[in-house]
Amino acid sequence: MKTKIVILSSLLLFAILLLSAKAFSQDKKVATIKIKTSAVCDMCKERIEQAMAFEKGVKTAVLDVDTKIVTITYNPSKTTPDDLRKAISKLGYDADNVAKDKAAYAKLPACCKVDAAKKK
Numbered sequence: 001m002k003t004k005i006v007i008l009s010s011l012l013l014f015a016i017l018l019l020s021a022k023a024f025s026q027d028k029k030v031a032t033i034k035i036k037t038s039a040v041c042d043m044c045k046e047r048i049e050q051a052m053a054f055e056k057g058v059k060t061a062v063l064d065v066d067t068k069i070v071t072i073t074y075n076p077s078k079t080t081p082d083d084l085r086k087a088i089s090k091l092g093y094d095a096d097n098v099a100k101d102k103a104a105y106a107k108l109p110a111c112c113k114v115d116a117a118k119k120k
């Protein structure tokens with residue numbers, strides 16, 4: 001009888017440990033996404049990285065100017081890939097299949113516009 005109680009209580013303890021470990025890992029959960037943008041130069045890089053740093057749920061954002069790909073690590077319980085793409089679009093840049101916000105694009109310096117880069 002006593003062993004049964006010990007087994008039952010250790011099973012219970014084990015279950016509690018499992019549950020708390022799961023809750024803990026969900027808190028720390030971080031996802032990574034690579035989004036293709038229409039960034040042109042280092043100014044674009046700074047603009048996108050800084051704006052993304054203030055975006056909800058974003059941990060880090062690094063843009064590679066050569067590939068135009070921004071790599072973002074984020075908390076999936078706080079934001080979604082679609083929200084991140086929309087945030088980039090609002091800065092005036094394409095983000096994967098989300099087209100740039102035209103008003104924001106118009107406000108970008110000339111060197112940061114896609115057409116300007118093509119003319120080079």
Ligand SMILES: [Cu+2]
Pocket residue numbers: 039040041042043044045111112113
């Ligand atoms: Cu630029």
